[in-house]
Amino acid sequence: xxxxxxxxxxxxxxxxxxxxxxxxxxxxxxxxxxxxxxxxxxxxxxxxxxxxxxxxxxxxxxxxxxxxxxxxxxxxxxxxxxxxxxxxxxxxxxxxxxxxxxxxxxxxxxxxxxxxxxxxxxxxxxxxxxxxxxxxxxxxxxxxxxxxxxxxxxxxxxxxxxxxxxxxxxxxxxxxxxxxxxxxxxxxxxxxxxxxxxxxxxxxxxxxxxxxxxxxxxxxxxxxxxxxxxxxxxxxxxxxxxxxxxxxxxxxxxxxxxxxxxxxxxxxxxxxxxxxxxxxxxxxxxxxxxxxxxxxxxxxxxxxxxxxxxxxxxxxxxxxxxxxxxxxxxxxxxxxxxxxxxxxxxxxxxxxxxxxxxxxxxxxxxxxxxxxxxxxxxxxxxxxxxxxxxxxxxxxxxxxxxxxxxxxxxxxxxxxxxxx
Numbered sequence: 001x002x003x004x005x006x007x008x009x010x011x012x013x014x015x016x017x018x019x020x021x022x023x024x025x026x027x028x029x030x031x032x033x034x035x036x037x038x039x040x041x042x043x044x045x046x047x048x049x050x051x052x053x054x055x056x057x058x059x060x061x062x063x064x065x066x067x068x069x070x071x072x073x074x075x076x077x078x079x080x081x082x083x084x085x086x087x088x089x090x091x092x093x094x095x096x097x098x099x100x101x102x103x104x105x106x107x108x109x110x111x112x113x114x115x116x117x118x119x120x121x122x123x124x125x126x127x128x129x130x131x132x133x134x135x136x137x138x139x140x141x142x143x144x145x146x147x148x149x150x151x152x153x154x155x156x157x158x159x160x161x162x163x164x165x166x167x168x169x170x171x172x173x174x175x176x177x178x179x180x181x182x183x184x185x186x187x188x189x190x191x192x193x194x195x196x197x198x199x200x201x202x203x204x205x206x207x208x209x210x211x212x213x214x215x216x217x218x219x220x221x222x223x224x225x226x227x228x229x230x231x232x233x234x235x236x237x238x239x240x241x242x243x244x245x246x247x248x249x250x251x252x253x254x255x256x257x258x259x260x261x262x263x264x265x266x267x268x269x270x271x272x273x274x275x276x277x278x279x280x281x282x283x284x285x286x287x288x289x290x291x292x293x294x295x296x297x298x299x300x301x302x303x304x305x306x307x308x309x310x311x312x313x314x315x316x317x318x319x320x321x322x323x324x325x326x327x328x329x330x331x332x333x334x335x336x337x338x339x340x341x342x343x344x345x346x347x348x349x350x351x352x353x354x355x356x357x358x359x360x361x362x363x364x365x366x367x368x369x370x371x372x373x374x375x376x377x378x379x380x381x382x383x384x385x386x387x388x389x390x391x392x393x394x395x396x397x398x399x400x401x402x403x404x405x406x407x408x409x410x411x412x413x414x415x416x417x418x419x420x
Contacts, residue, residue, distance in 0.1 A: 004339055004411075008404035011335070017328050020316055020400045024053040024249075027401060047387035048398025051224060052249030057312035059235035065308055080309070083281075086302045087294060089311065093248070093257050096318045098240070104262055106294050107307055111222060111256040111274070112145045117297060118239040119189060121268040122216045126186035126411065130214075139164040139172045143195045146220055150189060156302075159186065159383070165210055168390070169352045169367075170317070170359075171199025177313030179208050185215040191362030196388050198353045200228060200247055200334075204235040211236065215340045222246065226313070227362035227399065229322045232259055237320040239264075241291045247362070247398055248317075250310035255303045263271025265293045274299030316400060328399040330357045335404060336364045336395050339364055339411045342378035347418045352392055363396040366414070374417050383413040 008236060012018055018317035021027050045053065069077045089107045094100030108114065119136075126133045138150050140163045154161050162185075164176045171194040181188065188210045192201050202218065210217040218239040224230055226247030232240055240259040260268070269290065274283060277298040279289040290296035317325060333353075340351050352367035354360040366372070371393040375385055385393050393414065397407065 001343055002338070004335075004342075005405070006410045009406045011122075011331065013406040014158065015124050016326065016402070017320060017324060017399060018403070020320065021403055023057065023316065024401045025059060025311075026053060029176070032138060032349055038304050042382040042384040043408050044383045044413065045402070046383070046397065047397045047399055049227070049246050049254075049394070049396030050386055051245055051252060052247060052313070052398055054251060054309060055249055055312045058249070058251075059373050060310040061089075061143050062305070062308050063117060065305070068111070077414045082302065082304045085304060085307055086298055088286070089307050089314075090257055090294070092311075092314050093225070093244075093320075094232075094259065097230065097248075097322055099229075099233055099235075100259055100315045101233055101262070103293055104233075105242070105256050105257055105259045106266075106297050107255050108298050108302060109255060109300075110253070111220075112149065112239060113148060113299075114256045114258040115189075116149050116153070117218065117270045117272055117337075118189060118241055118260070118373060119149060121260075122187045122218060122239055123153060123157055123159065124271070125264070125268045126216060130137075133184055133214070135160050135162050135182075135184045135186060137164065137177070137180050137185055137188040139166040139190060140191070141166040141168050141171075141194065141196060141221070142191055143222070168196075169191050169197050169199075169365075170194075170354060171197060172201055173207070174202050174205045174209060177206050181210055181213040181215055183212050183214065185210070185395055187216050187218060187413045189218045189220065191220040191223065193221075193228060195223055196392065196394075197365055198361045198363045200354070203230065203237070207235045214401050221378070223361055223363070226317055226322075227325065229326055232261070233376065237261060244310050245419075246396075247400075248310045249313040249401075250306065253306060255306045258297060260297060261293060262293075270297050270299075272299045276300055313400070320400075323332070325399045329362045329392040330360075331395065332397040332399065332402060332404065332407060333357070333360060333362065333364050333395075334398070335407055335413065339408065340364075340366055340370040342412070347415065349418070362396055362399070365394045366390055367391050367417065368393070370418065374414065377417045378410075378413055382415070383410045383411055385410070385414075
């Protein structure tokens with residue numbers, strides 16, 4: 001039998017990212033060792049792919065913002081900093097985690113709103129070029145928001161949806177995309193990492209396959225950004241969107257990002273016109289004139305406070321590089337699978353995620369009919385995974401904030417809870 005506690009200790013000792021964990025609240029950061037006991041922080045946090053831990057620097061940054069940029073500079077801060085923030089922060093995310101050149105990424109609304117903006121913009125541009133492009137391709141197991149938005153857009157524009165029947169324990173393959181795309185396809189919308197299984201789609205090949213049929217592609221990167229390397233420019237991607245409260249640790253409700261390839265910026269129009277996306281914000285003119293480039297994808301007043309928490313974490317990702325983060329992510333998820341095979345499989349647990357690391361993102365789903373009850377019991381024990389039907393306990397591991405020892409503590413709790 002493997003001594004997983006000893007293995008985890010060795011992995012932690014040799015982890016080049018081990019010191020970054022202590023930059024996050026509740027993990028025993030120097031000067032904050034008592035945080036966990038005082039605040040009831042979990043013994044094992046397995047939900048970093050739903051809501052990341054706050055960085056200690058983010059707490060300090062928000063306090064400074066309240067006292068200075070907002071509290072002292074007041075409205076002058078719009079001219080001094082805030083008006084540029086959606087684009088500067090977007091470029092920082094693009095450069096650090098998306099493989100995107102400047103001027104293509106913005107931070108603004110919720111993920112749902114940005115997905116709607118980009119999907120509608122893509123569909124309308126396609127219909128303008130070719131009215132015969134009346135189909136949108138999506139997969140049946142994508143996150144509900146993605147599916148619901150497309151249903152609404154299709155109904156509004158008189159389009160048809162073509163569904164890829166994806167396996168909840170894997171995801172959408174290149175072959176499936178080729179089977180459903182044709183000369184009528186306007187848009188393909190897929191998640192790069194499947195929210196349920198963690199399946200990692202073939203971004204460059206699927207993008208190329210969509211383009212072969214004259215379709216545009218919109219990638220949902222919510223479970224990719226900050227965990228899995230992405231190269232949107234190199235892929236030739238058209239559009240992308242994703243949230244910032246998972247691996248970027250932006251906090252609950254933090255604004256999402258959107259990406260529009262530079263070749264489309266002058267061709268597409270986004271559907272929610274607003275004053276902040278106008279060419280001259282303060283002219284208050286009688287008609288909407290879109291701003292240049294990516295500016296027109298902004299609608300209302302940027303959520304400045306919601307952009308602050310992610311900035312120190314994006315800086316950390318830039319420091320260590322996304323490839324180093326990916327390497328630790330693979331090591332973390334492989335440890336989960338090895339433990340599951342040895343200790344949880346005899347209890348009836350099945351690994352419901354791809355076993356090959358090049359087909360797996362940053363989380364592993366463990367399936368058992370009792371996992372809903374197991375999750376509730378674990379939360380009461382300060383071990384925090386999340387649950388996804390059917391019977392899936394999802395282990396989401398954020399490489400900057402998760403130690404290997406923490407993984408084993410949590411998995412021991414999963415085993416003991418199932419046994420009880």
